[in-house]
Amino acid sequence: MTGAAVPPPPQVWPSLRARDARALIAFLVEAFGFEATAVFAEGDQVHHAQLSWPPGGGIMLGSAKDDPDDPWPLQPGSFGAYVVTDDPDALFDRAVAHGAEVTAPLHDTDYGSRDFAVRDPEGNRWSFGTYRGEPRV
Template sequence: MRNEIIPNLRYANAPGAIDFLCNAFGFERRAVYLDERDATVIQHAQLTWADRMLMVHSINDTEFARAANMRTVLQAGGPTIGLYLIVEDVDAHADRARSAGADIFLGPVDQPYGGRGYSARDPEGNVWSFGSYDPWATTGVT
């Protein structure tokens, strides 16, 4: 399955973020494109989660970044988006993330709308939530 919405995250330490996302949350590297002049700068990385993709890149002073007024969590003073991923075993996933250094700030807990979930911050403050609740399973329309 191909998904047409691909979150894109900027990191001050993109190589470290990629390692963390793979070790803590279970992403896999699909492609990593380094800057030709500086191997510590990630121009573009593709990480996969099952049949989903996340793009990661280093903070770069590009025309796009300036025009869009792009900010990291630190520059913005807090997260501006949260990402939710469905997992089968919430508690095992939270244990893995905690062992890899994730800041688990909520849960795992049973949710009033169904399922079980937890929320964590990555080393640069992006908010990630993982749960067994599958919003695709119900429409919520009455």
């Protein structure tokens, strides 16, 4: 059998909490192009959601809890991530069209990437660009 090898699933899962997890999931799918791979919820309470990034990787999120004993007490709006994309210009236009707040417009970096940064409706910060990191030695 020939063809490209299927990469292993991601082993690092950035995660966040949201005041309105269902609305944030819809925004991340529509504005950025994440895919809602799994959403486990009861009513408005999202217990666990997996959003896959089509080129690889993904994030997990869930509803914020008002529980002082919450073992994962992440605060909504405190998340930040850099996400690799092959077409930052088109993604920028898509994100802006869906209401993402621009914090850094499209620009070329001194390290060869084309980047932009936005904030989602919960206040999380997202940076997108072509920089894939330095090769492992």
